[in-house]
Amino acid sequence: MSRTEADDTSGVGEAGGAAAPQIDASLYLHPHTLARLSSFELRAKMIVEGLSSGQHRSPYQGFSVEFAQHRPYTSGDDLRHLDWKVFARSDKLHLKQYQQETNLDLIVMVDCSGSMAYGSRTFADASGEGRTKSPDGRTHWSKFDHATALAAALSYITLRQGDRVGLEMFDEEVKLMLRRSSSQGTWRQIVSALASHPAHRTHVVVSPGDDPSPRSSDLRRAIDQTLGQITNRCILAIVSDFFMDLDMVRDALARARHARADVMAFQVMDRAELDFAIPDAAGGVLFEGLEGESLLKIDPRAIREAYLEAVRAHNTRLRTMMLGMGYDYALVNTHEFLGPALAAFVSRRNAQIKRH
Amino acid sequence: MTFLNPTLAFAALACVLAPVIIHLLFRRRRRPVEWGAMRFVLEAFRRHRRRLRLEQILLLAARTLAVLLLALAVGRPMLSGTTPLESRRPRDLFILIDNSVVSQVRSGNGTEFDGNKKAALRLLDELDSTRGDRAAVIALGAPAERLIAPPTNELGAARRALEALEPTDSGFDLRGAQAIVREIGEPTESRDASVAILSRLRAGAVNLQSEGTGGTSAGKGPPMLLTPPATEEADNCAIVQIEPLRSVLLRNGENAPTQQARVTLKRSGAWTSKPGQVTLRLRAATTHDSTQEQSWDKTLVRFAPGQETLSVLAPVAVSNVKGEAGPARPLWIEGRIDEDAVPGDNVFRRPWKTREQVRVVLIAPQAAPGTASGPESYSAADWFSLALSPTAAGAGIGLETESEPVRVLRVDPAHFSAGDLAAADAAIVTRPDLVEAGAWAILANFTQKGSLLVVTPAPQAGAQVWCDAFTKSLGLSWQFSRESREWSPPAGLVSAEIDQPLFASLGAELADLVKPVSVFRSLGVELKGEGTAVFRIGEESPFLVTARAGGAGSGLVVLFLSSPELAWTNLPAMPLMVPLVQEIVRQGVGLAAGPSTVVAGSSLDSPDELRRVEPAESGAVLGAARNASLLRRVDARGATRELIAVNPDSQASDTGVQPKERLAGYFKQTFGPGELAWIDTSDKPASVEGQGLLRTRNTPPIDLPLLIAGLVLLIADVAMSRWFSHAVRAETQAVAGTVRPESLAEAAA
Incomplete structure (x- = not known):
């Protein structure tokens, strides 16, 4: 059975809880995305099943597995789950769905550092129809918005199958934490907490003699703080742009591995950051970092190749690191809808679980 | 920069x-x-x-x-x-156009001068006054004339000056033009200067054989544009000189109806290597004579192969002259030859002096009455009188008649003045020892005005102390021996200068007349390159010397080195005496007055006004005469004093052609080493070979x-x-x- 800790909010930062504003689900979950999520509900559930498969190699052979309900067959479903008896009686294809009890929780860790505030996509294009501005008045769809949508989708799937979901927001440290819960209001609390605490650019106040070093996320510290709050095994879904030192990421992942926690890494990047297709501007472009970096005027075309190479190397190394540790990794483009990407990710994960 | x-x-x-x-x-x-x-x-x-x-x-x-x-x-x-990095600076173009006599060479339908003018106009077309280009036009006919100078950007004025330019009969004055260019063409950093010489550069213009390599110029010369030299030979003949054997016609004398004149011709061109003939026509004329065919005496002159210069004696009929020639109607000789390549040098004129009689002042003491006992006692003055008036009654001693061709007046050497010489044509001094030192200046002045002075040594033995005053006054550098030399045995005379114009009419007879003459005593003189010894005693000492007074163009000094007395020489008793003295006086008077001919382009320095007689009467002529003409000198009363003939420069009418390369070297040495380009003179649009020195019009503004x-x-x-x-x-x-x-x-x- 799942435990419900809907009101059990605690954390370093401000709690969402009852004080959180009521957020319409369609604000962050585009109707298209919601539709896709509905269609691969079973698979989403199987994600969680997969999460528990470390101890239960097959959910169908264990005693704890019990039948829950039937679902109409849809194209692509595994034929092994067809209920042939029902087919013989009714001449209709139905799948058997099982209800199982699990003690694995999902903790969604969302990066809210300054770099996550960047976005080149319009809000109207990314969000639900009729929405042109974010609750805080922005007209662009930031990476944090996309991370919010992703967290909402993951929470939605997890809560739909009765598991517990918790939320953490971090930059240099954990800023906000929602306790794990599987209650009905949890999803809304999570979305409200994310919408209420958007990422902002970091202004570095430089005092005389101070080094204006950038203020990026500290995943190691956030992981430490998270692992310090939980005692059971859980899945950490880290949603971030990972614009941080990868050695630090390696340390953080090592600690999670030591705590026997599973990790799913979703790297959220804007399309402009991926292709660096900056329009020509006479005399160059004056770049201003969002995490306190110094201003830099440069012709973007002059460094484009070097930039792309740096991004490519960073992402490749991150992906290699994740996969090398047995964790899942997905690069999410903010200009693409979440549905297909998430579906592909879940399918891939399911396939991996099956192989085990 | x-x-x-x-x-x-x-x-x-x-x-x-x-x-x-x-x-x-x-x-x-x-x-x-x-x-x-x-x-x-x-x-x-x-x-x-x-x-x-x-x-x-x-x-x-x-x-x-x-x-x-x-x-x-x-x-x-x-x-x-x-x-400049490109030829973009304003340009000064000095157009030196040849309008000398040789530019009259016929070429196609026109003359080479027309071609020069056309090339000059094309060069002007290449200039652009809006860019600051300027032009100067200098005519090369001697003396070089500034038509447009200093350079002006009024290119229209330069064009008009070129169009109005006419060819001259004078020489090619490159030096004068060069001096003008140097004077007005001050080099500046902001302007380019070019010199264009528009001439076919025949030998009459630049004679490489006589001029050598040309002058040397310091520094780099301006860029030069040259018209290519003529390559076609042109047959030409020029009258160089006409010299009548009788320089003065005396109306009281018995003049032959036909006189002789020595005519010198010079030919050039390809025909010099072949035999050639020229029809020479001479006539004597006054201002009212016509130029009809019957008044000309024709002579056919034949050149031998290779012969370029030829002198011939040609008859000229004096009888054709209508009326009496005299001061109001001066006489001249005119010669013409056939039309050839250069028409300008086919005519030659020479004034011919006429006199009623020659008036001679004999500066010698009057013979003492009753002392004339015989020829042995005749003084030199007596002998001169006899020789000048051989037909006069009473042996001519002290005789003065107006009907004789020569009228002799005797004045005292110790007491004569300039007034005594005012109307005289000649003066004979037989007692120079009696002439006071100051009186020699009177004689020198008399001579330098175009008169004849005959001087003999003092007959007395001893030092000839008058010599110093004589040479000093007349500006001669002769050096006398002071003491007379006695010839023992007597020395014979040798005619040294047969072609001397003074005795031209005596011709071949002179040699026979000289033979019997002996000299007993003479005065030694060292000529130092001044004057001509017409007769010599033996092969050494001069006997008769002629010289121009003070080296001037007019005035003639005739010096006897042996006094015509029997104690000095037997000349007075010989047949030579009369023709010798007569020729000295008659020819000498004419020669002393000068030829009255000038070469076209020479300066006309005359105290009186000059008016043109031929080819058409005109008003006063000033400065230099560049074209052949006959001028008369008119005094303040309007009377004609003399005629002056301006004749073509025959040296400048040589039509020989010369190699291009040597001409280029000559000009580079004359103007200094610089760029040199040849102008294309074809009928195509103006273009310049080589460097393209005149592309200013097509040059962009940047x-x-x-x-x-x-x-x-x-x-x-x-x-x-x-x-x-x-x-x-x-x-x-x-x-x-x-x-x-x-x-x-x-x-x-």
Whole structure:
């Protein structure tokens, strides 16, 4: 059975809880995305099943597995789950769905550092129809918005199958934490907490003699703080742009591995950051970092190749690191809808679980 | 370094700051673009920082240099001591056009002078006064004439001066033109100067054989444009001189109806190697005579192969002259030859002096009455009187008649004045020892006015102390021996100068007449290159010397070195005496007065007004006469004093052709080593071979090489900026996605 800790909010930062504003689900979950999520509900559930498969190699052979309900067959479903008896009686294809009890929780860790505030996509294009501005008045769809949508989708799937979901927001440290819960209001609390605490650019106040070093996320510290709050095994879904030192990421992942926690890494990047297709501007472009970096005027075309190479190397190394540790990794483009990407990710994960 | 357009240059140079100003303005107005993945931008920048800085420096340098070159192209810099980067400076063109006598050579339908004029007009067409080009026009007919000088940008005036220019009969005065160019063509750094010599450069203009290599010029000469020299031979003949054997016609004398004149002809051209003949026509004329055919005496002159110069004696009928020639109707000889290549030198005129009688002043003491006992006691003066008036009654001693061709007046050497010589044509001094030192100045003045002075030694033995005063007054450098020399045995006379014009009419008879003459005593003299010894005693000592007074053009001094007395020589008793003295006086008077002919182009220094008689009567003639003509000198009362004939420069009418290369060397040495180009004189549009020195009209208003360099640099700058910015590779594959973010476009704009 799942435990419900809907009101059990605690954390370093401000709690969402009852004080959180009521957020319409369609604000962050585009109707298209919601539709896709509905269609691969079973698979989403199987994600969680997969999460528990470390101890239960097959959910169908264990005693704890019990039948829950039937679902109409849809194209692509595994034929092994067809209920042939029902087919013989009714001449209709139905799948058997099982209800199982699990003690694995999902903790969604969302990066809210300054770099996550960047976005080149319009809000109207990314969000639900009729929405042109974010609750805080922005007209662009930031990476944090996309991370919010992703967290909402993951929470939605997890809560739909009765598991517990918790939320953490971090930059240099954990800023906000929602306790794990599987209650009905949890999803809304999570979305409200994310919408209420958007990422902002970091202004570095430089005092005389101070080094204006950038203020990026500290995943190691956030992981430490998270692992310090939980005692059971859980899945950490880290949603971030990972614009941080990868050695630090390696340390953080090592600690999670030591705590026997599973990790799913979703790297959220804007399309402009991926292709660096900056329009020509006479005399160059004056770049201003969002995490306190110094201003830099440069012709973007002059460094484009070097930039792309740096991004490519960073992402490749991150992906290699994740996969090398047995964790899942997905690069999410903010200009693409979440549905297909998430579906592909879940399918891939399911396939991996099956192989085990 | 200076600029042709300094205002434009400095304005354009200020534009060099434009790239820096544009950079500063863009820097201030630029809005920052927020960027999330700044760590990768910084990493890319750090990786290529050095290369980017180098690229920026190169781009800035290229842009600044491009603007600088464009500025210089507009400003047109001129480097000191060198030619401009392109021939863009204003040009001074000195047009030296040949209108000398040899330019009259016929060529096609016109003359070579017409071709020179056409080439000059074409050169003017190449100039552009709006760019500051100027032209000077100098005519080369001697003396060189400034038609348009100093240079002017009124090219229309230069054109009109060229169109009005006529050929002359004078020589080719390159030196004079060169002096004018040097005087008016002060070199400046801001202007180019070129000298165009428009002449076919025949031997009459520049004779490389006689002129050698030309003068030497210090420093680099101006660029020169030359018309190519003539290559076609032209057969020409010129009358060089007409010299009547009887220089003065005495009306009281018995003049033959036909006189003789020695005519010198000179031919040039290809026909000099072959035999040739020329019809010479002579006539004696006064101002009222017609030029009808019957009044001419024709002589056929034949040249032998290779013979260029020829002198012939040709008859000239004096009887054809209508009426009496005299002071009011002066006489002249005119000679003409057939039409040939140069028409200007086919006519020659020479005034022919006429006298009622020759008046001679015999400066000698009067013979004492009753002392004339016989020829042995005759003094030199007596012998002169006898020789001058051999037919006079009473043996002519002290006889004065007006019907004789020679009238003799005797004055006392110790007491004569200038008034005694006023009306005389000749003076004979037989007792120079009695002439006072101051009186020699009177005699010198008399001589230098165009009269004849005959001097004999003092008959008395002893020192001839008058010699110093004589030589000093007349400006002669002769050196006398002072003491007379006695010839024992007596020495015979030798005729040294048979062709002497003084005795031209005696001709071959002179040799026979000289033979019996013996000299017993004579005075020694060293001529020191001055004067001519007509007769010599033996082979050593002069007997009769003639000289121009003080080296001047007029006045004749005849010096006997042996007194015509029987104690000195037997000449007075010999048949030579009378013709000798007669010729000395008659010819000497004419020779002393000078030929009254000048070469065209010579200066006419006359105290009186000169009026033209031929070819058409005109008013006063001033300065130099460049064309053949006959002038009369008119005194203040309007009376004609004499005729002066201006004849073509026969030395300058040589039509020989000369090699191009040697001419180029000659001009380079004359004007200094510089660029030299030959003008194309064909009927095509004006063009210049070689350097293209006159492309001012087609030259763009800015410096083309600098402009091209600036534009090339700009193109290179664009290419560099594209290459450095990697714009070509901007469409390469990104990490993910290829669509540009519109929001960034807005931000960048």
